[in-house]
Amino acid sequence: MSDIKIYETDIVVVGAGNAAMCAAISARENGADVLVLEKAPEAEKGGNSTFTHGSIRFSYNGVEDLKEIMPDLSQEDIDSSDFGVYSEEQFYDDMCRVTEYRTDPELASILTEKSFETMKWLTDHKVRWVPIYGRQAFKVDGKFKFWGGMIVESVGGGPGLVEALHKEASSLGVQILFDAMAVELIRDDNGVQGVIFNHNGNSAKVLAKAVILASGGFHANPEMRTRYLGPKWDLAHARGSRFNTGEGIQMALNIGALSSGNWSGCHSVGGDRYLPEFTEGFQKLSYPFGIMVNAQGKRFVDEGADFRNYTYAKYGRLILDQPGQFAWQIFDQKVTHLLREEYKGRQVTKVKANTLEELAEKLEGIDPAGFLQNVKEYNAAVRKDIPFNPNIKDGRCTEGLAVKKSNWALPLEDGPFEAYAVTCGITFTFGGLKINTATEVQNLLSKSIPGLYAAGEAVGGLFYFNYPGGAGLMAGSVFGKRAGEHAAHFIKTKETINS
Structure with a gap:
């Protein structure tokens, strides 16, 4: 182990999809140095986010709100479309209704209340949006009427969203390593201190003041699917990224993290x-x-x-x-x-x-x-x-x-x-890690593990049995952004105490 390559940074983000890159951008703009570990090669980066249409659900109070996130929205589009209104209350009610009222009320409240604010933040970071004509609205009597609380998608779909986030992160100075699979969290009595990973077949480690896990669920792991979802789930067709095999969640469980959510449920x-x-x-x-x-x-x-x-x-x-x-x-x-x-x-x-x-x-x-x-x-x-x-x-x-x-x-x-x-x-799994409202991963005593945060599909507790379309990307963005903010704040607080 003497010749193992060692990196040092403030925050390491495990994963490179929507949630991970929102975390990386957010941490960076809050003053932290950030290193991203992406298990996939660069050509397959982005996890499940790359496989989506980029459709995203958020609350809005009419066309004036939509113009804030789609400044190129033409008057012709506005005149020919009934975009309606989708309030925070409607979004929250949908979260409760489709999950049979099992969704974590605190996390669901954050998701719905912060959704529009996060959309504006994404727009400020050069993610572009367009109305979803054709899939979310049909022309009836000369007018498109949008339905189901989801009205926009990212330009270029999921790949366009991932590309925009990666480009923005790089421009802000975030370092990204591809073919870098995290295998173990480094921890001591003071909390998590970094990650051991495999980079292009070689062992390496990154010493960090905080770690954000945003590496997805375990939909691409037939053994875990069958263990947790039950019989026949090894027979299900795996969609999305082949790299979402559950190691991020497992690394946290191995150090005493608390599991949460619908471990026998998934998006299918x-x-x-x-x-x-x-x-x-x-x-x-x-x-x-x-x-x-x-x-x-x-x-x-x-x-x-x-x-x-x-x-x-x-x-x-x-x-x-x-x-x-x-x-x-x-x-x-x-x-x-x-x-x-x-x-x-x-x-x-x-x-x-x-x-x-x-x-x-x-x-x-x-x-x-x-x-x-x-x-x-x-x-x-x-x-x-x-x-x-x-x-x-x-x-x-x-x-x-x-x-x-x-x-x-x-x-x-x-x-x-x-x-x-x-x-x-199977698209993604619903079970994951227990976090609090600051995205801090909880341990078996329901206390925060210092320096460990999670976002995206690695988090459990939001979705049970079902989910409202587009809520997964929104949750990744909201909690990814939040994880970056709180991890950066944690570092600053730690440095103040130590100085």
């Missing part, structure tokens, strides 16, 4: 059955406008229970529970123009047929007779007297079925029909 979506793991384009999220059937040809979920934003992160689990861990999404010509862009790629498991009978024979793994019978019953149950409107929860439902469809119910009758084979994809 429906997506292409045969697309390779860790590739983009997996999600297939237009299911509210069609039906989903299992191997028996039966519907098993209320596709129209709510806006896609509030159901997609839990419906993957339901697909995993079906025979063979797959399903088919079925659409007719009335809605194919509403399908999101991920349905139009080349790597899509899709079949098309002019009649339902022809379609039934093409659906691999599906009982044709069961499928046709279930579609017949579904078509007969649709309330055709209620108008269809994709921009609102229109109440166009079914009646008399064991599995109801609550909104956007349209009979499957206009060919050609399109069907897409889907399976369960």
